[in-house]
Amino acid sequence: MKPLSGLVVLDLSRVLAGPMCTMLLSDLGANVIKIEPYPKGDDARTNPPFIDGESSYFLSLNRGKRSIVINLKENKGKEIFLKMVPTADILVENFRPGTMEKLGLGYETLKPHNQGLIYCSISGFGQTGPYRDRPAYDSVIQAMSGLMSINGYPDGLPTRAGVSISDITAGYTASVAILSGLYRREKEGKGQHIDVAMLDCMVYTLENAVSRYFATGANPRRVGNRHPICTPFDIFKTQDGYVAIAVQNNTIWQRFCEAVQAANLFTDPRYETNATRTEHEPVLKQAIEEILSTRTTKQWLEALIEHSVPCGPINSIGDVVTDHHILAREMIVEVEHQKLGSIKAPGVPIKFSDTKCSIGMASPVLGQHSDEILAEFGFSEGEIQMFRESNVVV
Numbered sequence: 001m002k003p004l005s006g007l008v009v010l011d012l013s014r015v016l017a018g019p020m021c022t023m024l025l026s027d028l029g030a031n032v033i034k035i036e037p038y039p040k041g042d043d044a045r046t047n048p049p050f051i052d053g054e055s056s057y058f059l060s061l062n063r064g065k066r067s068i069v070i071n072l073k074e075n076k077g078k079e080i081f082l083k084m085v086p087t088a089d090i091l092v093e094n095f096r097p098g099t100m101e102k103l104g105l106g107y108e109t110l111k112p113h114n115q116g117l118i119y120c121s122i123s124g125f126g127q128t129g130p131y132r133d134r135p136a137y138d139s140v141i142q143a144m145s146g147l148m149s150i151n152g153y154p155d156g157l158p159t160r161a162g163v164s165i166s167d168i169t170a171g172y173t174a175s176v177a178i179l180s181g182l183y184r185r186e187k188e189g190k191g192q193h194i195d196v197a198m199l200d201c202m203v204y205t206l207e208n209a210v211s212r213y214f215a216t217g218a219n220p221r222r223v224g225n226r227h228p229i230c231t232p233f234d235i236f237k238t239q240d241g242y243v244a245i246a247v248q249n250n251t252i253w254q255r256f257c258e259a260v261q262a263a264n265l266f267t268d269p270r271y272e273t274n275a276t277r278t279e280h281e282p283v284l285k286q287a288i289e290e291i292l293s294t295r296t297t298k299q300w301l302e303a304l305i306e307h308s309v310p311c312g313p314i315n316s317i318g319d320v321v322t323d324h325h326i327l328a329r330e331m332i333v334e335v336e337h338q339k340l341g342s343i344k345a346p347g348v349p350i351k352f353s354d355t356k357c358s359i360g361m362a363s364p365v366l367g368q369h370s371d372e373i374l375a376e377f378g379f380s381e382g383e384i385q386m387f388r389e390s391n392v393v394v
Contacts (some may be wrong), residue, residue, distance in 0.1 A: 001029070001052075001355060002028055002029025002295055002355050002356075002357050003028050003029055003352060003355045003357070004025060004028040004029040004030040005029040005030075006029075006031075007029070007030040007031065007087070007089045007090065008030070008031050008033070008087060008088045008090070009022055009030045009031065009033065009035060009087050009089065009090040009091070010027055010030040010033055010035060010036050010081075010085070010088045010090070010091045010092070010093075010149065010186075011032050011033060011034045011035060011065065011092050012091065012093040012095075012100075013092050013093055013094040013122065014036070014037070014042040014043050014044060014091065014094065015042065015043055015044045015167075015170075015173070016044070016061065016138070016164055016167040016168070016171070016279075017094050017122045017148060017167040017170040017171045017198060017215070018092050018093065018094035018174075019042070019044070019061040019062055019171070020061060020167065020168055020170075020171025020172065020173040020391060021092055021120070021122065021170075021171040021172070021175045021178070021237040021262055022034070022065065022092050022376065023061055023062060023063060023064065023065070023171075024171070024172065024175045025090070025175060025178070026063070026064035026065055026360075027063075027064060027348045027350075027357055028250065028348075028350070028357055029355075029357065030089075030090070032064065032065040032066070033065070033066055033068060033084070033369075033373055034062060034065040034066060034067045034068070034069055034171070035068055035069075035070055035072075035081065036068070036069045036070075036366065037069070037072070038069055038070060038071035038072070038073070038077070038391070038392075038393075038394060039069065039071075039391070039394055040366075041067070041069055041366045041367070041394075042058060042062070043131075044057050044058040044061065044062075045058045045366065048122045051340055051343075052339065052340055053339075054337070054339060054340060054365070058235065058363055059231050059337070059345070059362065059363045060346075060363075062343070062363035062364065063335060063345055063359050063361065063363050064179065064359055064360050064361060064374060065363065065364060065369070066364060066369035066372070067364035067365070067369055067370070068367060068369055068370040068373045068374070068393065069366060069367040069370060069393055070393055071391060071392050071393070072103055072105065073103070074390075074391070074392055077392045077393075078103075078104060078105070078391060079114065079394070080374070080377075080379070080387070080392065081105065082110075082113060082203065083377050083378070083379075084184070084377055085110055085113045085114050085117065085308065086113055086114050087114075087377075088114065088117060089116070089117070089118060089182070090117070090118045090119075090120065090182075091110070091117060091118070091119045091120065092120045092122070092174065092178070093120070093121055093122070093286060094121070094122040094123060095121075095123075095223075096123060096124075096133070096135060097121070097123050097126070097127045097132050097133065098133070100121070105120045107121075107193040110116075111191075114191070115189075115190050115191065116185055116189065116190060116191045117191040118178055118185065118191045118192065119181055119191065119192070119193045119194065120174050120177060120178050120181075120193075120194040120196065120197070121193065121194065121195055121196070122170050122171070122174050122196045122197075122300035122392055123136070123195075123196075123197055123198070124136020124137075124141060124198050125197050125198075125199050126149065126195055126196075126197030126199070126200060127195045127197075128195070131199070132215040136198060136199070136296055138160075138164035138165070138166045138167050138198075139160050141166035141167075141199050141202055142160050142161060142165065142166055142202065143158070143200045144199060145166065145202035145203055145206070145345050146202075146203070146206060146209065147165070147166075147202055147206070147221075148160060149219070150206075150209055150220050150222055150223075151222065152222045152224070152245075153222055153223075153224040154221060154222050154223065154224065156222070157259075158222070159222075165202075166198045166199075166201065166202045167198065167227075167280045169201045169202060169205055170196055170197070170198040170201045172189070173196055173201045173204075174194070174196045176197055176263065177194045178194065181194055182239070187285045200348065204215070207237050208228075208229070212228070212229075226281065226285075226335065227246075229274065229278060230246070230247065230248050230278070231274060231277035231281045231284060232245055232247050232256070232275055232277065232281075232288055233245070233246050233247055234285060235250065235314065236285070236288055236289055236292050237289050237292065238292045238293065238295065238296060238297045238300055239292070239293055239294065239295055239296050239297075240295065240296045241297040241313075241314070242299055242313075242314045243292070243295075243297050243301060243304075243311055243312070243313060243314075243315065244313070245304065245309065245310070245311045246310040246311070247277075247309070247310075248310075249274065250273065250274070252309060252377075253266070253271070253277070253345070254266060254306075254312065255307045255308055255309050256304070256307070256309045258307055259301075259303045259304050259307035259309055260288070260292070260303070260304075261291075262288075262291055265284070265287060265288075270284075271284060292337065297313060301313060306332070322343070322362075329347070329351075330347045330348075331346060331347040331349070331366060332344055332345075332346065332347060333345060333347045333358070333359060335359050335360075335361060335362040336361060336362060337361075337362035337363070338362075338364070338365050338368060339365055340362070343362055344361065345362065347359070366394065367393070367394040370384075370393050370394065371384055374387070374393070
């Protein structure tokens, strides 16, 4: 039994934020029924690169789910969906606000069918507010949240993070919200509507940038790879590459100086505290890189690790997926895909002592489980055939 075994999720989401949320719920054991739009399914299925016609993008976000394609614009399609609602615990959608209401499937409409339903809506700007009706994608949210203004180098352009972090953060936040809603349902016996906005989530994750603004009145600036208030906390050039080093306090600073055999740096009054080291960051970085240029990355990593200095190499994705620690933590696993056979995917990042989680199956092909799901909800073979012939399901 996985932690969420027995929970039924109706997943109407597509592309990234919603599927990220429901993938985590699936990894934790929930029965996720992916209800895809008629006739072509989740837009993510068209995103390259492809493996034998299957989108690798879609594969990365939908493992462990079952796929059914229902035409929710048709009355028969709505009837099928409404028959599924009473036995569901959770519904997740990430359409633009108002879309579900136009389909006649908004929270207030579904609530009488299932008083305990946890109905989660994920959108760019939320269900309320002046920006409610605007379309949004990750880069837009990264820009508007302030993240781009503090990401990159001082002399460079505002920079997008290398992954769609606002979608991902919204997906994780939504999963926490849903589980919180379930806990409240256990206490009060009723569900509720959850409103998660990508912009809200990114503002929430700005860490100390907001507090620094209120403390100083000045907008935080782009500082490249270094930390704005801890030094040395950066990417440093070695003889043959780069190494990431994170010195957060004076104790680690002492260990660092011992590791690189730089007693002169430790006794220099300019580097006595985090504040003074940060004040003199450019000259300190130059001094450190002069020392690190004398040995290879591998050699410095060994010395730094021996002295318990937080550090690491700049791994490529290829390095990551073959790293012995990553593999030991089962963060790269093999799963079976109906069409592609055995494929590799990231594992489950949460480790339980008693309810071990694993990936049951790879992402589904379009409509792979339509007949199976319809039969589970009481539809006969004749009805299922009629749904196909009348373009209600795929």
